[in-house]
Amino acid sequence: xxDVNEQLSAIVDNEFIDEKLIDELLINKDKQDQFxxxxxxxxxxxxxxxxxxxxxxxxxxVMAEIEKPAKTAPVAEFDSSTATALQKGENNVISFVKxxxxxxxxxxxxxxxxxxxxxxSEPAFENNSVGLEVLKTVPMGAANPVSLQTTKKQSxxxxxxxxxxxxxxxxxxxxxxxxxx
Amino acid sequence: MKLIVYFKTLITxxxxxxxxxxxxxxxxxxxxxxAVKEDNLTAIExxxxxxxxxxxxxxxxxxxxxxxxxxxxxxxLHGVINQEEIAYFRYLNGAMRExxxxxxxxxxxxxxxxxxTLQSTRNQSVFxxxxxxxxxxxxxxYEYIILGKGRIAGKTAMAIRMISxxxxxxxxxxxxxxxxxxxxxLDTINNSNIILDQIMVVSLxxxxxxxxxxxxxxxxxxxxxxxxxxTSNLQASLWQVDWLPAGFNIVKDDQHKLVMYKNEPVSxxxxxxxxxSVSIYISAxxxxxxxxxxxxxxxxxxxxxQKNNFEINVIGEIPVATAKRLIESISIVE
Numbered sequence: 329x330x331d332v333n334e335q336l337s338a339i340v341d342n343e344f345i346d347e348k349l350i351d352e353l354l355i356n357k358d359k360q361d362q363f364x365x366x367x368x369x370x371x372x373x374x375x376x377x378x379x380x381x382x383x384x385x386x387x388x389x390v391m392a393e394i395e396k397p398a399k400t401a402p403v404a405e406f407d408s409s410t411a412t413a414l415q416k417g418e419n420n421v422i423s424f425v426k427x428x429x430x431x432x433x434x435x436x437x438x439x440x441x442x443x444x445x446x447x448x449s450e451p452a453f454e455n456n457s458v459g460l461e462v463l464k465t466v467p468m469g470a471a472n473p474v475s476l477q478t479t480k481k482q483s484x485x486x487x488x489x490x491x492x493x494x495x496x497x498x499x500x501x502x503x504x505x506x507x508x509x
Numbered sequence: 510m511k512l513i514v515y516f517k518t519l520i521t522x523x524x525x526x527x528x529x530x531x532x533x534x535x536x537x538x539x540x541x542x543x544a545v546k547e548d549n550l551t552a553i554e555x556x557x558x559x560x561x562x563x564x565x566x567x568x569x570x571x572x573x574x575x576x577x578x579x580x581x582x583x584x585x586l587h588g589v590i591n592q593e594e595i596a597y598f599r600y601l602n603g604a605m606r607e608x609x610x611x612x613x614x615x616x617x618x619x620x621x622x623x624x625x626t627l628q629s630t631r632n633q634s635v636f637x638x639x640x641x642x643x644x645x646x647x648x649x650x651y652e653y654i655i656l657g658k659g660r661i662a663g664k665t666a667m668a669i670r671m672i673s674x675x676x677x678x679x680x681x682x683x684x685x686x687x688x689x690x691x692x693x694x695l696d697t698i699n700n701s702n703i704i705l706d707q708i709m710v711v712s713l714x715x716x717x718x719x720x721x722x723x724x725x726x727x728x729x730x731x732x733x734x735x736x737x738x739x740t741s742n743l744q745a746s747l748w749q750v751d752w753l754p755a756g757f758n759i760v761k762d763d764q765h766k767l768v769m770y771k772n773e774p775v776s777x778x779x780x781x782x783x784x785x786s787v788s789i790y791i792s793a794x795x796x797x798x799x800x801x802x803x804x805x806x807x808x809x810x811x812x813x814x815q816k817n818n819f820e821i822n823v824i825g826e827i828p829v830a831t832a833k834r835l836i837e838s839i840s841i842v843e
Binding site for chain 1: 629630770779813
């Protein structure tokens, strides 16, 4: 069946003409419908089809597909069936476009990252010296948080303070490395 | 009789085959020898070729940083645009962390924080320290020995060991790609031959042309430049180090504030031997209680000690013994 579909699709694209299939097409109603759909898909993708036309085709499909008295909003059904109806024929095209698209996106996203970072609003830090907040974040490759083994006598707070300070020292060391002459 | 003749031809045939095979083996060995001869460089020549390659080629490397049990995959793109080096770096896992170094400026972009730019004349990329080292001058403190060939990232590499002549610095093993001469692996080892830190390339791509993305980055507007002079008053530290390990020089001597910790004022001295940089912080005594003195992470040590009413912290990729001896030798300038 799939094979036949492919051949139909090929006929639509003027790529393949098998007389047997064309004969069959003339007799078989199902095949004719399918042929029509393929043509429609082609038209949709080329963008030379009016909205009305799509709706017409899909409404038929929807009617055929949902004969049960479903209370769901018909509009919603329309959307999903559009997707399924188009998916088959589109598959090849889509993946191809995506592959090209992704390359372009990868490059442009990088550009955006740089730009977006530039326009991010200034975070509200409570620091006396303006412009230094950013340095709270350690330059690349800096040390991990420091942890110390301590005797029980020392209070938790004192240990934390000590650790914070050591971390600040490590960060400052990293910063000094960046700007060393 | 007929049979004997038959056997004779058979045996000569086999012999010819064997000889042929042996000959072809010899031939391949010879061509290998020739290849080696072309590349028959001394250890220091390999290292110097490596420096040139690292600075002048257009390449992309993916590498891992092994620190104890954690592995951090990273990417470095390097190119030369109008005779100027450009380097883009990023972490491949976790939050986005990137940097771009071009025209004596380095910019940092990190997810969730404001990007910033620093004035930075030194190359900050992964192998920069070994790529900027003066190996001729380094002969005073290191010996260079060819260890032999190895295979890194699918490429044949020459392993060169850089052995410290004293116990005050670490030794290194550097793997240099025979083809491009780019560095492929760097191990930092202590004098018990334990690997403290390891950088290993897993993928290397070299191209004629500079990466188009680097080219577009080079035209990018950078985040605001942050001047470090805002935090330091450029006065000398008023402290002196009476002993320095051979090859080390003082490259910074100032007083500044710890912006990341209550703007605490510290006196600061930086030492450098071309490979590693060591920071010495002198500050007022913080705690009276006994603290752990040594914190080691990979090759980096943070050593703390107290002297009279002062606390001294030494940070750098040096053995603890060096840190101890440095602290002992620190005194106030009279």
